[in-house]
Structure formats: C-alpha cells, structure tokens
Amino acid sequence: MIELSASRPGDGRDTRKLLAYWLGLQDGRTVPKRADIDPRRIEGLLSDTFILERIAPGLARFRVAGANLAELMGMDVRGMPVSSFINPEGREAFAGALARLFEEPATVQLDLVSASGFGQPKLTGRMLLLPLRSDLGDVSRAIGCLVADGRPGRVPRRFDVARMRVAPVDGGPVEVRRPEPAPRPVPVKRGPPHLRLVTSN
Structure with a gap:
C-alpha cells in the first residue's frame, strides 16, 4: 500500500494529488505512459512538478521542471540531474532509490530538510517520484x-534526506519480454526405401 503523509493544511501543492492522479492513470497497468500525462489535471501542482528521464542506473535528469524548482536552485534545472537537490552525503542512497524506481519499478517518497545558514532559513520539504x-x-x-515549505532565501538550496520510502508498484516487476526463438525446421519424413526388380532377358 502506498501512503503519503499529509502536507500543510490548505496547501494546494499537495503531493497526494499527484499520487492520486498517477494511480488513476494505471487503468489495469502497473505503470502509466508518459504520453498519458495531462497537465490540466494537475494544474495546481505544476510549479512543483517535473518529468525525469533515466540516463544511467541510479541517474536521471530533468526533462521538464516547474518554476518553484528553478527558484530553489537559482537557475533553470532542465538537463540537470535530479540529485542536484540532494546534499553529497545522501546521493549514494538516493541513487539506489532511483535505480529501484525504474528497475522494479517502484514509487519513491522522501522527507527533506535543508539546514539554516547565512541568508538561508531552515526548509523542510517532500519529494515524490512515480515511474x-x-x-x-x-x-x-x-x-x-x-514541495518545499517556506521561502528559499539565498540559493541554491540542497537537502538532506530525513526519511526515504521505496515501495514496489503493485503487480511486481515489469515483465521483460525476450525475443521468441526462431522456429526449428520441421524434418521431412522419408518413407522406407523401395526395391525395384530389374530383369534381363
């Protein structure tokens, strides 16, 4: 069972809405298609939402990203690895979660904390990843x-992972179909040899 903790009361940027939308797209499949995504259905989340492309095991980059991600990083994040938002100490574990996201596949939920510093208030946030x-x-x-709670202050902002939950998608791993073996040639059945009587006068 996939479970999300509630976000701030009255916060329209609720990650539960994205999860509910993704679950509604399954329609009997374990993993929806990228082409099924209709931005109009998640309009209230678009500034916090992004699309990732897997480029190597444990590594994915932003293809599309909302304005709030650019605000946190201080620049357009398209083309950057999603791990750019994670402090270096947490990237190895994060890479393991990304590998499971695509390979099992699985959903990934992170509780995030960015410590306070000069010109930087403490930030908490949540990240949800869906295959x-x-x-x-x-x-x-x-x-x-x-989704980050509060103003970022001086950027870029990176986060420690306070909690990570990785849950295999219901239905188990995606089946990998192998090519069908080429059919074996059917042997030609030959009957017993015929004897022919040859006479000479």
Missing part, C-alpha cells in the same frame, strides 16, 4: 513533485 513508460514501452521516465 512512467516511454513511447517505446520501457520504464525510463518518471513524474515527480518537490
């Missing part, structure tokens, strides 16, 4: 949401 299929059918895309 998607590409147009080719492989699980190499993900939709996600990063």
